[in-house]
Amino acid sequence: MKPTDGPHEGLRLCKPCGSLRDSLAVSRRWVCAIGVLGLMAGSSQVTLKGEMPVEPLDHSTQSHAAKSISANQHTIESEPNPYRSHVTVQLPIPDAIPSGPYANQVDPYRDRVLESEVPAEGDANCWFRNSPALSNYAPLSGEVSQLDPQVVWWDADVSRPLGLAEQHTAVDASGLAQTALVASPYIRSLLTEPQISMTDIVIADAQFDPLTFLDANYTDTNDPVGSELTTGDQSDRFRDNLFASSAGVRKKLTSGGNLEVVQRGGFQSNNSTFLTPNPQGTSRLELNFSQPLLRDHGKAVNRTRVILAKIDAQITNSEVREEIQTHLVDVTTAYWELYQARAEWLQRHRLLASAVEMQSVLNARGAVDSQQRQILRANVAVAKRQADLVRIETRIRNAQSKLRLLTGDRQFVQFAQFEMVPVERPLMQSIELSTRDATLTALDNRPDIVQSLQQMHAVSTRVGAARNQVLPQLDLLLSSYVSGLDTSRNTVGAIGRQFSEGRPTYSAGLIFERPWGNRANQARLRRNRWEWTRSYAEFQQTTEAAITEVEIAVRETQTLFNELIAKQHSTVAATREVEYLRQRWIHLPDPNENAILLIENLLDAQERLADEERGLVRAQVAHALSWVMLRKAMGVLLVCDVADVSPVLSNTPTLIPAEPEPFGGMIDGEQLTLPTVPEWSLP
Secondary structure, three states: OOOOOHHHHHHOOOHHHHOOOOOOOHHHHHHHHHHHHHHHOOOOOEEEOOOOOOOOOOOOOOOHHHHHHHHOOOOOOOOOOOOOOOOOOOOOOOOOOOOOOOHHHHHHHHHHHHOOOOOOOOOHHHOHHHOHHHHOOHHHOOOOOEOOOOOOOHHHHOOOOOOOOOOEEEEOHHHHHHHHHHHOHHHHHHOHHHHHHHHHHHHHHHHHOOEEEEEEEEEEEEEEOOOHHHHOOOOOEEEEEEEEEEEEEEEEOOOOOEEEEEEEEEEEEEOOOOOOOOOEEEEEEEEEEEEEOOOOOOHHHHOHHHHHHHHHHHHHHHHHHHHHHHHHHHHHHHHHHHHHHHHHHHHHHHHHHHHHHHHHHHHHOOOOOOOHHHHHHHHHHHHHHHHHHHHHHHHHHHHHHHHHHHHOOHHHHHOOOOEEEEOOOOOOEOOOOOHHHHHHHHHHHOHHHHHHHHHHHHHHHHHHHHHHHOOOEEEEEEEEEEEEEEEOOOHHHHHHHHHHOOOOEEEEEEEEEOOOOOHHHHHHHHHHHHHHHHHHHHHHHHHHHHHHHHHHHHHHHHHHHHHHHHHHHHHHHHHHHHHHHHHHHHOOOOOOOOHHHHHHHHHHHHHHHHHHHHHHHHHHHHHHHHHHHHHHHHOOOEEEOOOOOOOOOOOOOOOOOOOOOHHHOHHHHOOOOOOOHHHHHOO
16 A cells, blocks of 8 residues: 555545645645544544534434544444533644744755655655565565554454443544543633733833823922012012923834824913013924934834744743643553453453463363362352453543543533443554655644744844944934913913914934943844854754654554554464364363363463453554554644634734835844854853
């Protein structure tokens, strides 16, 4: 089965993916196949749509679990008591964040992968039919592409009630993942983080909001006169009534300037002969503007806080997505732990039944040819296997409790005494994978790579701001005003006369300032450049680690299926040994052979068979989980269909404009490399 043929056969059965087949590139098509096959292997891939959780399902509505069973042609005999499956939900899960202005930094790694000698059909040395460790031996020769259902006999029985409780409910990995997204308190707590980070953007952008102000002050002065120039006559006290007020608007501009419009007004009366007219009303309308020309000039440097807040919010969104994916992996792992425990219960139950059968035969033949020691040995085997069954039953209940905790659904509190019946089964056939295509997908979707690029964006923004702060301060100051004066404390009249009499007064000036040596700002710039160098090195390490992780995940997925086939052969061999010894014990006893030894050999062979079957089911579970881990390694475990689901505060009137690329991009504008040896000693 080739990855360009086999997986698409499955895609043709899935209508939602059919329309994607014509629009995606050939190298990406197999990714959808992984999603479909992952559902068969216990997928935690979730598609979110804009609907609310559905009500309990009736007979005319199929549950998500029932759909999964139908797609895999798996059925159960008895109809369970279903819990409300949250099939489609509306969740504020953050969308995958963009790579930012440094997305081209991934291109060298992408070119390296495309130019690699690894064929698109996958790593051939990982496949069972070409494995030197397995295919060179006669018992394991031949191509095997799927498990034998007769060997994994427990696979169908796991989806049936075991009788551990009076009632049961069907569960599946996908439905449990949906339920966890809706009901888990941990998920709900994670989804508050994007809301919190969005407020930081608003706070940073609010510095450019206009500011209105109003102040008023009344002063009644009664001071002794120490100079005739105070009042102009022989008065011994200076009595003055002064009222002053101002109202206006201030605004900080994104260019760095400050604009102020203020209307002042008031009145004054006193016993001085120098105040004319007395009393009088005054007014003054001012327009003040200051604009930095060097330091703090430009939209990029003044919106640095907003840009950094947006980058932090995007990184927070990515971290939330990563945490949600990790939680979905935990839910899926708990589901397969439940499957494994139930499968081992069935295996141990069959093992116990064989010991009970032997015990019954020996007791029935006790008066003929059975020896007392044979009966005692059978009794020991029955007691031991009963104890093992009790322990496994506890594991099943513990796995159910863990699922209730991880999903957090209140329905499971009502179903606490129910038996959970897993209806999704592990994938039983091999699927070829392309390490090259998996790596390319990871380079485009891995959240840690995108976070590293966004960190580079943030550090680049700080470098650009630090470069601006190295410049000297040169500010332009402009001011103009008109004023009015009226009698009898008539402030309103003075306001009217400020436009009808005279002309505006204006002034212009410059302020220059530069510290000697400018050491502090130079040191900040040098520190930020070092931080950029560090962030670039961290990006390289993150990308290399991601490529390695994907390679290991693909190899593990393929190798685990090889292990499945090997476990199947060892299980078949153990089954033949048990059947051979059983037939000898029943039909062809050797009179020269010790009867006790024959029973011991049969019981030991049964234990070895049970151990091999337990190893096989563990390999099944590991293979199923490897698909989930592979999708997580590629960054495609959580799929969102909701466009731009990042939360927006609806009660915030301020619109945050889109930001331009700050400073033209630090990588293109300045070569930042590791410092030379002499630079290490700079202060």
